[in-house]
Amino acid sequence: MRITQGTFSFLPELTDEQIKKQVKYCLDQNYAVNIEYTDDPHPRNTYWEMWGLPMFDLKDPAGVLMEINECRKTYPEHYIRVGAFDSERGTESLRISFIVNRPSHEPGFRLERTETDGRCIRYTAHSYARLSESRGR
DSSP: OOOOOBTTTTSOOOOHHHHHHHHHHHHHTTOEEEEEEESOOOTTOOOOEESSSOBSSOOOHHHHHHHHHHHHHHOTTSEEEEEEEEOSTTTOEEEEEEEEEOOSSOOOEEEEEEEOGGGOEEEEEEEHHHHHHHHTO
16 A cells, blocks of 8 residues: 655655755745654654754755655655745745655555444544554564
8 A cells, every 4th residue: 555645645756856856846935844754654643753953944955855865764664754834924834745755565554434323434544554563562
């Protein structure tokens, strides 16, 4: 299963040159770029770990790519994503995010269906990554 989160998630993996071009676009828009990583890509897990601080004043995409590669070396079996934050007054939000690294094996999710009152059906997604980790302890 291939996790699909972020802007380019249904496309093939981006090459470093393509990542650099996307980062350049973000920097040209005066967005602050940050790098995050996680081993739990659950859709509701919005709090990924930050790799360093957001790069507010950076103007060269090569610096971001250098940080991405350092994060890849440290966490090769984690999901790593780049985010670009627009700090313009009135916007102040994430404009773009995309995954730049994936683990060699993506275990996916199990969907649990629960019937509740009034014929209502609720679904819960459970990460296989978290299930196998908790079983191994």
